[in-house]
Amino acid sequence: MALDKEEISERVLVIAETLINSGGMDNLKARTIAEQAGISVGSVYNLFSDLDGVHRAVNMRLLDRLGVAGAAAMADLRERGVTDARQRLLALAGAYMRFVEAHPGSWPALLAFNRRRPVRTEPDAYEARLDLLFEIIGGVLAGGDFDLDEDTRGVAARTLWSSVHGIVTSGYAARSDRRQADEIERQIDLLVAVFIRGLERGGTFAHAGTTRS
């Protein structure tokens, strides 16, 4: 055996991500992986349970990289002495935007994968990675001069994440030219500005009871 099992798995995942990123999840084919990795189809199934398993592993690596990108953006601003909450939130949103742009195939594939009905295996591994993102955002909110209790701050952080996520992904789903990138930036600017103004005034955000019919 020329290579370690770990090394081959690694290579398979790199190949798999490239395939998915260039042609969507439909482009992830067992025979293509095998050919490009220099192994047989059977070996792919020896390393991973099935193609869904390969995709899951690719997705975990993606989420890890997104977390790193977010943390790096915060570290960068900290180094440059920027503590302004608005700029930090914009930097986080920008990091996410660039991340999605850099993964035009694999990120949509991750989203599509997580929507598939029969269902979530390893929810913990997935949500733990999301929690990391929420904590970064929560940290920014805690650093600003908002008067929020811990619980509300958590909800606000998750709301910000969901909102930015919605803006970026539905933006790129609609089109992919530069006009759309500008639209996304405008929406992010407005969202962050509105959030900061709205949160600055403090208070609670109890359920108004009108969401349900």
Added chain:
Amino acid sequence: MALDKEEISERVLVIAETLINSGGMDNLKARTIAEQAGISVGSVYNLFSDLDGVHRAVNMRLLDRLGVAGAAAMADLRERGVTDARQRLLALAGAYMRFVEAHPGSWPALLAFNRRRPVRTEPDAYEARLDLLFEIIGGVLAGGDFDLDEDTRGVAARTLWSSVHGIVTSGYAARSDRRQADEIERQIDLLVAVFIRGLERGGTFAHAGTTRS
């Protein structure tokens, strides 16, 4: 020919939506459609270009229904004399939430379909239906006592849509139990409250220049 071509198309679409909604897009199979509709596989391809064409048609019907649901929610509040912007936005978000709940398979499938790389056919038909939603939200914003120019109001409407969309879909993607429905409602409450507080103070929302690195 016992039935009109229109009638059979209609029946095929109803069957297709049921299949997609119950088992995701993987459940949409040419032979299943043919069998349930009482026609042959070839006839399915006679009515639609391919399975993507069937899915596209199903998606258009879904978007139409979503638009109707939003308009109905607004009409209902108008009848009851409710003009408060906050309650109207919450009602819209609630309508979307219920819509997504009512389409656990077909709505995620629509989202996944629109993310597929090779690409958008008929972008106009799709975006026209989205514009209708934006106009409904824009109308609510115009009705409230915000001091927004038309352009900013449009951006705000689209931002609200994207945000609510992000909250609802990433909420249901993560889990599907009742705890998650509560979380979604909390996020929507906070988002709407923050938006109204933020927008009330007027002003512009120009690009701060920190989104891009």
Added chain:
DNA sequence: AGCAAGAAATGAACGTTGTTCAAGAAGAAT
């Protein structure tokens, strides 16, 4: 070195899928 037992890799084979298209059936027109 030789050898046996266990582990890992292989790719032919199977069942399903989307899609096509020659052949046939049905209808319309003369």
Added chain:
DNA sequence: ATTCTTCTTGAACAACGTTCATTTCTTGCT
């Protein structure tokens, strides 16, 4: 009745995910 046109059919094809009997390699022992 006959021709022409249009629609319908389902067998056939290629491509896919997945399995598993067979082969190949590795390891431990004498």
